[in-house]
Amino acid sequence: MTKTATLDILVVGREKAILEVVERLINSHEGWKATIVTTEDDAVAAFRRQRFPIVLVCAGLSVQEEETLRQRLVTQDPASVVIRHYGGGSGLLENEILGILDQRRKNGK
């Protein structure tokens, strides 16, 4: 049986309690692994340590903060996709990740 590669997902937000739920939900999905951080600097530091194809931006970060973070991260890895996560883990989380993977497949990445 072939073991599929792990999909590493970085989750950035201000509310630790919500991030922990998002982390648990992502990790419960086979082949997905979440890392949660509450500051942009920690996000950049995590990015230096390993590659994250997907970054989810949760509540607490403004539109401007999200854009600044996107620029900092994409400078390090232009292939990384940074999107706003809505809903706080329930319902839309899996859909958002599947949407990115679907788009990558369509783009042949």
Added chain:
Amino acid sequence: MSTTTLHKAATRGHAGHGWLDSWHTFSFAGYYEPERIQFGMLRVLNDDTVAGGRGFGSHPHENMEIISIPLEGSLVHEDNLGHKKVVSAGEIQVMSTGTGVFHSEYNESPDQPVKFLQIWVFPNKLNVTPRYEQIKLSDSKEHNTLQQIVSPAPGENSEHEYREHKHPVEKQGTWIYQDAWFNLGTFDTGREFEYDLRKQGNGVYLFVIEGAFLYDGKRLEARDGLGVTDTAALRLKAAEPGSKILIMEVPMKTKLQS
């Protein structure tokens, strides 16, 4: 010329968990259909039945406007903002989840199912202070006329813009952080009515709750959905006794504020 997108009831996503039977008009949880992600800012339209004594344990939400419409029975809602409420058929519950809310929702009845619609709309403003509101509908207002149940946040929009579109600024019902208006109505067979859009550029999503309606030569049955864009007004006709419809006017795109 208007553009329409029809979602027949039977084509919706379905999740049967025993205690929960949920039909998803748009992609949700394990149901992912790239062609059915959202209609403008309307992202979730779930048609849920929860068994007696069961429900959703504490879970978080953030940055989403959540509107719950019980159709039969009652839900018990409890959140970390200190609300413990019962919301029943004939009432509407709204949560602006903003920076984050943890809540649970359970069927109040130990043995009868509760049926409700849960609707999620993307907000036009991020990270707002979470808020909860519950309103009671007027039975008389809803019969053979539309009753507004949701409108934009007070003071959030330009009065001039709406008046320009020949509408008074209406503030009936509850409100959300989005330029969205929801109306409910129950109509006798053969009754015709018109819905004028409040804001130019918005689209309208029609969801038939009970009975059937005719729109532009199409027959919409119970739980069918129809998205309509590029129009300023819609004319509908009830095709069965006691036909009930939810009309959701939402922006097709939005500029986010922080």
